[in-house]
Amino acid sequence: MKSDSQVQQPTGQDRALLRNTLLKLTAVQKIVCAAVIAVTALIWYDLLKRLVAFGRGIDYGGLHALGGQAIALLKQYNPFFWWAVVALCTLIIAYFLYGFVQAMQRRSRARVVSEETIALLAARLSEPAREVLRWAWHDRREPVTVGDLQRAYTELRSGRHDRITLARRHQALLAPASEALPGRAGMP
Structure with a gap:
C-alpha cells in the first residue's frame, strides 16, 4: 500500500479536460436554452408594453351607472391592476421557461457519450481522475452518459x-478484524 506522500492526486489538467469535454457535449443545449430565453424575453417585453398601453387607454366613461366614486377608484387603481397582470404573466412564463431548461438539462444528462470521447478521456486523464470517473459511472450495464x-x-x-482513498484504507483496516473472528459471525 502506498503511503500518503506517494498517493497520486488528480491534476488541474484533469479538471480542465473534463470541463472542456463537457462544454463541447453540452454547448448545443446551452445555446438553444439561451436562444429560447432571449426570444421569449423579447416577445414578452413587446407584449407587456402593449398590455400596459392597453390598460392606460381604457375608458371607464361607459360605466357611469356605477357612480362617480367607483369610476374614480377604477381609474386610480387601473395601473396597479395591469402591472399585476404583467407580473402574474411574467411568473407563468418564467415557470415554463424554467421547466423547459430543466427538461433540456435532463435530456442532455441522459445523452450517451461516444466511444471516441471516452477513449480520449481514458488516454489523457490521470489514474486518480479515471478512478473518480469510474466511481461516478453507476450503472456499468449502460454506457457512460x-x-x-x-x-x-x-x-x-x-x-x-x-x-x-480513505474508504479503501478504512476497508483495509476493518477487513482483517472481521476475518479474524470467523466463528463469531451472526452472534450479537
Missing part, C-alpha cells in the same frame, strides 16, 4: 479521490 461526466467533474473538484 453526459450526466456521469458531469458528476465526475463535480466530484473531482470537491476532492472525491481523497474520499475514495
